[in-house]
Amino acid sequence: MIAYILRSLAQAVMVMLAVALLAFSMFRFVGDPVANMVGQEASVKEREELAERLGLNKPFPIQFANYVTDMARGEFGMSYRQGRPVADLLRERAPATIELAFLSSLFALVFGIALGVYAAINRRGILANLAMSISLIGVSLPTFLIGIGMIYLFAVELRWLPSFGRGDVVRLGWWSTGLLTESGRKSLIMPVLTLGLFQMTLIMRLVRAEMLEALRTDYVKFARARGIPERAISFRHALRNTMIPVVTIAGLQFGAVIAFAIVTETVFQWPGLGALFIQAVQYVDIPVMAAYLMFVAFVFVVVNLAVDLIYFAVDPRLRGTTVAAK
Amino acid sequence: MTSPVLSVRNLKVEFPTRRGVLTAINDISFDIGPGEVLGVVGESGAGKSITGTAVIGLIEPPGRIASGEVLLKGERIDNLPAEAMRKIRGKRIGMVFQDPLTSLNPLYRVGEQLIETITTHTNLSSADARKKALSLLIEVGIPAPETRIDNYPHQFSGGMRQRVVLALALAAEPELVIADEPTTALDVSVQAQIITLLKRLCSQHGAAVMLITHDMGVIAETADRVAVMYAGRIAEIGPVRDVIKAPLHPYTKGLMGSIPSITGESDRLVQIPGSMPRLTAIPTGCAFHPRCPRAFVPCNTFRPELQGEQRSQVACWLYHPYPVNAEAAV
Amino acid sequence: MRAPTPTRATFSERLWKAWDSDVAYSFRHSPVAILATLVALILLLSAVLAPWIAPQNAFDAASLNLMEGFTKPGEASPITGKVFWLGTDSQGRDVFSAILYGSRISLLVGFASVIFSVAIGVSLGLLAGYTGGRTDALIMRVADIQLSFPAILIALLVFGVARGLIAPQYHEQAAVAVLIVAIGLSNWASYARTVRGSTLVEKNKDYVMSARVMGRSPLAIMGRHVLPNVTGPVLVIATINLALAIIAESTLSFLGVGVPPTQASLGTLIRIGQQFLFSGEWWILFYPALDLVLLALSINLLGDWLRDALNPKLR
Numbered sequence: 001m002i003a004y005i006l007r008s009l010a011q012a013v014m015v016m017l018a019v020a021l022l023a024f025s026m027f028r029f030v031g032d033p034v035a036n037m038v039g040q041e042a043s044v045k046e047r048e049e050l051a052e053r054l055g056l057n058k059p060f061p062i063q064f065a066n067y068v069t070d071m072a073r074g075e076f077g078m079s080y081r082q083g084r085p086v087a088d089l090l091r092e093r094a095p096a097t098i099e100l101a102f103l104s105s106l107f108a109l110v111f112g113i114a115l116g117v118y119a120a121i122n123r124r125g126i127l128a129n130l131a132m133s134i135s136l137i138g139v140s141l142p143t144f145l146i147g148i149g150m151i152y153l154f155a156v157e158l159r160w161l162p163s164f165g166r167g168d169v170v171r172l173g174w175w176s177t178g179l180l181t182e183s184g185r186k187s188l189i190m191p192v193l194t195l196g197l198f199q200m201t202l203i204m205r206l207v208r209a210e211m212l213e214a215l216r217t218d219y220v221k222f223a224r225a226r227g228i229p230e231r232a233i234s235f236r237h238a239l240r241n242t243m244i245p246v247v248t249i250a251g252l253q254f255g256a257v258i259a260f261a262i263v264t265e266t267v268f269q270w271p272g273l274g275a276l277f278i279q280a281v282q283y284v285d286i287p288v289m290a291a292y293l294m295f296v297a298f299v300f301v302v303v304n305l306a307v308d309l310i311y312f313a314v315d316p317r318l319r320g321t322t323v324a325a326k
Numbered sequence: 327m328t329s330p331v332l333s334v335r336n337l338k339v340e341f342p343t344r345r346g347v348l349t350a351i352n353d354i355s356f357d358i359g360p361g362e363v364l365g366v367v368g369e370s371g372a373g374k375s376i377t378g379t380a381v382i383g384l385i386e387p388p389g390r391i392a393s394g395e396v397l398l399k400g401e402r403i404d405n406l407p408a409e410a411m412r413k414i415r416g417k418r419i420g421m422v423f424q425d426p427l428t429s430l431n432p433l434y435r436v437g438e439q440l441i442e443t444i445t446t447h448t449n450l451s452s453a454d455a456r457k458k459a460l461s462l463l464i465e466v467g468i469p470a471p472e473t474r475i476d477n478y479p480h481q482f483s484g485g486m487r488q489r490v491v492l493a494l495a496l497a498a499e500p501e502l503v504i505a506d507e508p509t510t511a512l513d514v515s516v517q518a519q520i521i522t523l524l525k526r527l528c529s530q531h532g533a534a535v536m537l538i539t540h541d542m543g544v545i546a547e548t549a550d551r552v553a554v555m556y557a558g559r560i561a562e563i564g565p566v567r568d569v570i571k572a573p574l575h576p577y578t579k580g581l582m583g584s585i586p587s588i589t590g591e592s593d594r595l596v597q598i599p600g601s602m603p604r605l606t607a608i609p610t611g612c613a614f615h616p617r618c619p620r621a622f623v624p625c626n627t628f629r630p631e632l633q634g635e636q637r638s639q640v641a642c643w644l645y646h647p648y649p650v651n652a653e654a655a656v
Numbered sequence: 657m658r659a660p661t662p663t664r665a666t667f668s669e670r671l672w673k674a675w676d677s678d679v680a681y682s683f684r685h686s687p688v689a690i691l692a693t694l695v696a697l698i699l700l701l702s703a704v705l706a707p708w709i710a711p712q713n714a715f716d717a718a719s720l721n722l723m724e725g726f727t728k729p730g731e732a733s734p735i736t737g738k739v740f741w742l743g744t745d746s747q748g749r750d751v752f753s754a755i756l757y758g759s760r761i762s763l764l765v766g767f768a769s770v771i772f773s774v775a776i777g778v779s780l781g782l783l784a785g786y787t788g789g790r791t792d793a794l795i796m797r798v799a800d801i802q803l804s805f806p807a808i809l810i811a812l813l814v815f816g817v818a819r820g821l822i823a824p825q826y827h828e829q830a831a832v833a834v835l836i837v838a839i840g841l842s843n844w845a846s847y848a849r850t851v852r853g854s855t856l857v858e859k860n861k862d863y864v865m866s867a868r869v870m871g872r873s874p875l876a877i878m879g880r881h882v883l884p885n886v887t888g889p890v891l892v893i894a895t896i897n898l899a900l901a902i903i904a905e906s907t908l909s910f911l912g913v914g915v916p917p918t919q920a921s922l923g924t925l926i927r928i929g930q931q932f933l934f935s936g937e938w939w940i941l942f943y944p945a946l947d948l949v950l951l952a953l954s955i956n957l958l959g960d961w962l963r964d965a966l967n968p969k970l971r
Contacts, residue, residue, distance in 0.1 A: 026813075030820035045734055085439050131877075136960065140952040142903045144910050148930060158935055218428035225382060225423075226443045226494060227416030236442075252804060259806040266911055281816040281913050289816055296809065316478045317432055 097272035104196035114208025146260035147267035251307035255300035365549030420495035426487035485516035494509035564638030772840030776846025785855025846929035895959035
């Protein structure tokens with residue numbers, strides 16, 4: 001078991017390093033870091049001094065090592081566009097995105113699993129087919145259109161919910177949350193739904209497919225041949241086996257959600273990391289882009305580790321027990 | 327025979343496909359007496375497995391029992407509502423499938439699956455059910471059952487798993503056990519053990535057995551009577567010794583001739599030319615006639631029925647008076 | 657009795673066989689598939705024929721009349737009296753023409769990026785499967801990474817990097833090409849995986865080894881045998897990816913990092929239209945959005961149906 005955990009950790013570190021390499025390459029080779037940090041009037045001497053200070057004249061591996069150690073200390077450089085430390089920007093905006101991502105994943109999981117199970121059990125029911133058809137539309141509707149549609153309906157026409165921003169936020173240390181105020185909660189509803197709808201659709205279709213697959217297996221056939229009631233078969237046998245692939249994929253999705261938040265944050269003018277990233281792309285603000293990349297990779301890696309652990313806890317076959325002789 | 331445990335009468339199973347209706351089993355009838363082992367033998371696609379599945383009521387829609395009856399101890403079970411049929415499964419009819427690895431749910435311990443079956447069909451408390459599970463494991467020959475009962479399926483070897491499967495099938499003391507290729511997925515060395523175990527358990531519990539297999543050796547060892555199936559119909563049925571030593575139907579003769587034997591003349595192995603027809607293209611008359619070395623006048627027009635004395639029956643015009651068709655040209 | 661000599665089926669026989677095949681059968685009996693194909697074809701044709709059927713060249717700024725701006729759908733402009741079926745936007749651009757030209761760009765980027773993905777994916781898959789060893793492991797690792805990162809992030813990164821590398825004056829002209837490459841690079845792994853799988857299966861077959869013995873290039877032979885096997889799954893993946901690519905392009909354009917307004921795609925049009933949504937000129941956003949959704953939906957439905965039709969397990 002220890003071997004399993006160590007292996008997962010080792011892989012995690014490898015991925016982070018690989019992404020760091022990519023981020024660093026971007027940093028170093030795209031555009032000119034020096035030119036971006038000084039004005040146009042800077043003299044050649046000033047530029048050289050800056051280059052020396054930034055360590056740009058050292059060999060590549062040393063620069064990379066410095067880069068990695070800097071990041072480990074929380075140093076992400078300075079934003080080209082805003083002139084502020086990137087680490088500050090990250091800290092300010094991360095809570096907005098994390099809160100949004102977390103809540104929408106929760107929403108997607110709960111409803112996705114429930115609807116998926118329902119659709120699998122009542123295969124030929126009208127409601128199930130309706131849900132599947134709607135899910136297909138969900139996959140075809142770009143997230144930003146859903147967002148716009150919601151804003152038009154709920155903010156402009158019905159005036160129930162605010163059309164942009166986070167509302168009033170409460171600060172807890174360096175974190176800020178919108179869950180503790182009414183306007184904060186109202187502001188959360190549409191973005192969470194918008195971001196979560198696509199995931200929910202995916203999860204629902206996955207759960208349904210996996211459950212149908214499970215219901216076709218030999219052990220289900222054998223359970224039926226033993227007279228086990230259909231209800232127990234659906235929930236005790238099929239569902240439990242479905243959960244493994246679902247948890248894996250849902251877990252991987254969470255990392256993706258952070259990235260999908262880019263669109264939602266743009267539509268709702270949500271002050272999070274995604275909106276920050278888009279601005280960075282538009283202005284070729286490499287340090288911010290690189291830092292965002294590392295952040296997403298970090299979330300991915302952590303979630304992957306968590307999924308591995310859950311896998312381990314749920315599937316007895318992974319616990320490496322020996323097969324008895326004969 | 328004394329009143330049979332299982333009685334199948336003119337059973338017909340169909341599968342509607344978009345290219346027409348497929349008849350997987352066409353009008354078969356047989357009985358199984360109490361404590362008797364009936365072997366059902368035939369090539370792949372002959373309809374043996376579907377017969378077993380039909381008896382226990384697990385034909386998946388759109389497949390269905392089109393006509394005929396299945397009677398368990400004299401009561402019809404093929405037309406029961408779903409819930410009533412579910413109660414019969416496991417309790418009165420048990421079934422064992424081919425692959426023990428996939429028959430067990432890998433996420434649950436063996437004991438949990440046993441207890442689940444026991445509590446579904448009896449009113450035992452969990453503690454009593456666990457005791458019963460332990461005794462079942464001892465019966466099927468699992469060593470150290472107190473520890474093994476809490477193991478997962480992947481911790482058992484193939485032969486051990488099939489023993490667990492047998493324990494599960496017999497847990498509620500059924501009157502009939504259907505074994506669908508129970509040894510095919512096992513090592514040869516283990517096959518004999520499992521078959522002997524099956525036979526012993528069933529005679530101890532007083533259960534009749536329908537043993538479905540394509541392996542004549544297993545039948546010879548274990549069965550009392552054997553039914554030979556071909557293209558969804560029964561070609562011949564009778565006591566094992568008779569059918570093996572003196573087969574009547576040309577198909578059975580071909581099957582026996584294709585089994586190598588240590589004793590006996592060392593002629594070439596007989597091979598039946600051609601192959602079994604697909605269910606979408608079953609020949610008219612006797613389904614075997616295109617491959618039959620002794621086909622004659624009536625064989626391509628009229629379908630022979632199973633006829634004969636009570637224990638031995640054969641469906642072949644060689645043994646019964648055949649109808650004459652005045653228009654048939656030779 | 658001699659076996660009959662095999663003859664090559666005539667053309668009409670093969671046509672009948674195709675018509676009667678399982679896939680065609682399933683198509684003829686699925687109203688959804690027929691409807692989806694119809695809608696997709698209409699949209700595709702209208703996009704291709706845009707220069708001929710559009711009342712106005714939406715990309716030509718000179719042909720626009722500012723005075724015709726903000727005309728409602730179906731109404732006549734109060735100044736010039738011309739009727740615009742779907743209304744006009746703030747610049748006097750006919751919305752109908754705009755979406756015809758816009759869907760042209762969207763479809764161009766969509767198809768091109770899919771072709772790009774397929775080319776990369778299939779080649780890498782063949783290479784990985786055939787070569788094995790380290791190359792295989794490396795390619796599959798990269799594929800895993802591509803699959804676990806969201807496509808939009810990859811596309812944005814490629815776009816951002818390209819932007820940094822290309823001088824600003826070429827940004828607008830290069831936008832379409834960069835988009836194609838960006839979206840193409842974000843979606844190739846599924847093809848690679850599928851093709852690699854088939855290659856591995858074929859590689860171990862006897863005819864490959866005998867071809868090697870005879871000195872023939874096994875790669876060419878595998879190309880002849882592997883590729884036909886993967887056409888089905890690749891086609892399914894490609895169809896679904898086409899819808900994804902179109903949505904990806906529209907998302908990127910909506911975010912402002914895609915096609916510029918001078919060659920507006922549907923996404924760009926929606927971005928422009930959003931400004932006017934709240935002030936009442938809903939049609940500037942609505943029709944491009946509708947076109948986009950219909951396009952994505954019909955292609956998705958087709959892809960779904962295709963996957964079910966080609967899946968042997970579900971029959």
